[in-house]
Amino acid sequence: xxxxxxxxxxxxxxxxxxxxxxxxxxxxxxxxxxxxxxxxxxxxxxxxxxxxxxxxxxxxxxxxxxxxxxxxxxxxxxxxxxxxxxxxxxxxxxxxxxxxxxxxxxxxxxxxxxxxxxxxxxxxxxxxxxxxxxxxxxxxxxxxxxxxxxxxxxxxxxxxxxxxxxxxxxxxxxxxxxxxxxxxxxxxxxxxxxxxxxxxxxxxxxxxxxxxxxxxxxxxxxxxxxxxxxxxxxxxxxxxxxxxxxxxxxxxxxxxxxxxxxxxxxxxxxxxxxxxxxxxxxxxxxxxxxxxxxxxxxxxxxxxxxxxxxxxxxxxxxxxxxxxxxxxxxxxxxxxxxxxxxxxxxxxxxxxxxxxxxxxxxxxxxxxxxxxxxxxxxxxxxxxxxxxxxxxxxxxxxxxxxxxxxxxxxxxxxxxxxxxxxxxxxxxxxxxxxxxxxxxxxxxxxxxxxxxxxxxxxxxxxxx
Amino acid sequence: xxxxxxxxxxxxxxxxxxxxxxxxxxxxxxxxxxxxxxxxxxxxxxxxxxxxxxxxxxxxxxxxxxxxxxxxxxxxxxxxxxxxxxxxxxxxxxxxxxxxxxxxxxxxxxxxxxxxxxxxxxxxxxxxx
Numbered sequence: 001x002x003x004x005x006x007x008x009x010x011x012x013x014x015x016x017x018x019x020x021x022x023x024x025x026x027x028x029x030x031x032x033x034x035x036x037x038x039x040x041x042x043x044x045x046x047x048x049x050x051x052x053x054x055x056x057x058x059x060x061x062x063x064x065x066x067x068x069x070x071x072x073x074x075x076x077x078x079x080x081x082x083x084x085x086x087x088x089x090x091x092x093x094x095x096x097x098x099x100x101x102x103x104x105x106x107x108x109x110x111x112x113x114x115x116x117x118x119x120x121x122x123x124x125x126x127x128x129x130x131x132x133x134x135x136x137x138x139x140x141x142x143x144x145x146x147x148x149x150x151x152x153x154x155x156x157x158x159x160x161x162x163x164x165x166x167x168x169x170x171x172x173x174x175x176x177x178x179x180x181x182x183x184x185x186x187x188x189x190x191x192x193x194x195x196x197x198x199x200x201x202x203x204x205x206x207x208x209x210x211x212x213x214x215x216x217x218x219x220x221x222x223x224x225x226x227x228x229x230x231x232x233x234x235x236x237x238x239x240x241x242x243x244x245x246x247x248x249x250x251x252x253x254x255x256x257x258x259x260x261x262x263x264x265x266x267x268x269x270x271x272x273x274x275x276x277x278x279x280x281x282x283x284x285x286x287x288x289x290x291x292x293x294x295x296x297x298x299x300x301x302x303x304x305x306x307x308x309x310x311x312x313x314x315x316x317x318x319x320x321x322x323x324x325x326x327x328x329x330x331x332x333x334x335x336x337x338x339x340x341x342x343x344x345x346x347x348x349x350x351x352x353x354x355x356x357x358x359x360x361x362x363x364x365x366x367x368x369x370x371x372x373x374x375x376x377x378x379x380x381x382x383x384x385x386x387x388x389x390x391x392x393x394x395x396x397x398x399x400x401x402x403x404x405x406x407x408x409x410x411x412x413x414x415x416x417x418x419x420x421x422x423x424x425x426x427x428x429x430x431x432x433x434x435x436x437x438x439x440x441x442x443x444x445x446x447x448x449x450x451x452x453x454x455x456x457x458x459x460x461x462x463x464x
Numbered sequence: 465x466x467x468x469x470x471x472x473x474x475x476x477x478x479x480x481x482x483x484x485x486x487x488x489x490x491x492x493x494x495x496x497x498x499x500x501x502x503x504x505x506x507x508x509x510x511x512x513x514x515x516x517x518x519x520x521x522x523x524x525x526x527x528x529x530x531x532x533x534x535x536x537x538x539x540x541x542x543x544x545x546x547x548x549x550x551x552x553x554x555x556x557x558x559x560x561x562x563x564x565x566x567x568x569x570x571x572x573x574x575x576x577x578x579x580x581x582x583x584x585x586x587x588x589x590x591x592x593x
Binding site: 303304307308309313314315316318319320321322323329 | 506507508509510511512513514548552579580581582
């Protein structure tokens with residue numbers, strides 16, 4: 001950070017028009033960040049968005065057309081026809097692939113030129129080129145694309161939260177954000193904003209429990225980092241630990257925890273990607289999870305989830321401007337940072353360790369790609385499932401004399417470290433293991449290790 | 465012929481301009497276009513919730529005017545984001561009426577509505593019985 005004059009009424013003295021470093025934020029082909037992002041699968045559409053017409057779509061700064069051919073197979077191809085550039089959004093979908101409306105060139109879903117009907121018989125033109133196309137994969141109502149080198153396709157990652165608990169229902173959603181992807185993703189590694197933006201400054205947006213200032217820890221994981229926020233709610237301690245998975249995935253717990261009832265949920269309420277549309281637009285796209293472990297009181301609202309809608313306040317621009325000014329949500333705070341955050345003007349503080357760690361991890365990934373290597377990919381165990389660490393844990397850990405922050409710190413750390421160290425266990429068994437281990441720690445007094453005195457405090461301090 | 469009755473309800477939906485909540489002409493009630501401003505003064509997020517709020521506001525005016533069980537003859541819907549909200553509004557709209565009693569309807573896209581809202585709906589209602 002550059003030194004700046006500390007001068008009241010000194011707006012004039014502050015530096016202007018710094019050229020920003022776009023290493024992390026750029027998404028286009030050949031840009032450092034863009035090349036890195038192209039080494040991963042990204043969701044690009046909800047399956048229900050794709051009707052019987054070709055769908056023009058922009059992903060990672062590339063203009064493409066997404067379609068489902070009449071055999072039911074997905075195609076994702078460069079938008080402009082290889083012949084003379086007309087958009088294939090006007091193409092005719094065939095039994096196999098798509099045909100350009102202009103001169104009838106037909107392409108298979110993998111870009112193979114099937115026909116160039118205006119050429120004389122015997123023409124070898126169609127064998128001489130291949131139209132730009134990308135691999136797709138459909139999973140639980142979302143359409144994913146891989147847009148990197150065709151010989152380096154990574155395995156499609158299936159996170160454990162997607163397959164556990166049994167009967168977990170995944171409801172897809174996709175929200176538009178008119179800003180660069182990174183600032184949206186950084187919000188996931190900035191848990192202290194949930195106390196301020198969602199409670200203290202603006203009034204309660206989720207539940208009053210969010211107003212308690214959390215104790216923060218950021219733990220490196222094989223996937224990226226775990227952003228741990230531990231709060232006291234009366235006798236209970238509440239952990240909201242969110243996976244921040246490289247490069248652009250995150251998982252969260254619910255938005256309606258009241259911190260009153262004990263809960264062991266080694267699973268997620270949200271799994272979402274931030275897929276860049278271009279340098280200054282992106283989608284929040286993923287699933288809301290519906291199961292009785294993460295949401296025992298069934299407070300989620302399935303009917304409020306989908307295209308530009310989610311059952312959590314402040315995630316879209318669908319409130320009038322004045323309302324959003326009075327009680328801004330995530331959408332407002334993040335979009336208002338600007339089309340691309342001018343990071344050279346930032347002053348990162350003690351609560352921004354997660355953001356800083358995430359940037360370091362992204363930079364490391366970018367360097368690996370620049371060095372010609374395959375960047376870190378999600379690891380899998382057993383039946384191709386990738387263990388994750390997201391958890392929402394609430395346990396009665398009454399306050400005792402001494403530094404309660406030490407108890408919060410120990411609780412958050414030990415629960416999450418146990419989740420991390422048990423990743424080899426099968427899903428389900430692992431949840432039971434973590435719960436038992438944490439209860440043992442509580443019963444043995446290990447959670448109070450940081451306190452000199454072990455006496456129960458007579459009066460329990462309320463935090464909110 | 466009886467004079468029209470100009471209904472203004474102190475406890476009715478928030479008034480955002482000079483108007484009556486509804487004007488009654490005999491057994492007909494002409495309702496001012498309602499906005500998606502909920503009883504707590506806030507506009508909910510999402511066109512679905514906003515549609516429900518507008519309809520709840522219209523129903524509350526009908527009830528206060530003594531037309532609680534009236535027949536809604538005609539509805540006019542105004543949307544500022546027609547392309548992205550039309551289908552979403554429709555997805556909840558039908559569920560707000562008893563089966564077989566959908567009003568005659570017009571739905572148009574407009575450039576702006578009061579208070580920066582995305583939806584406004586007005587109605588004409590006939591007294592039951």
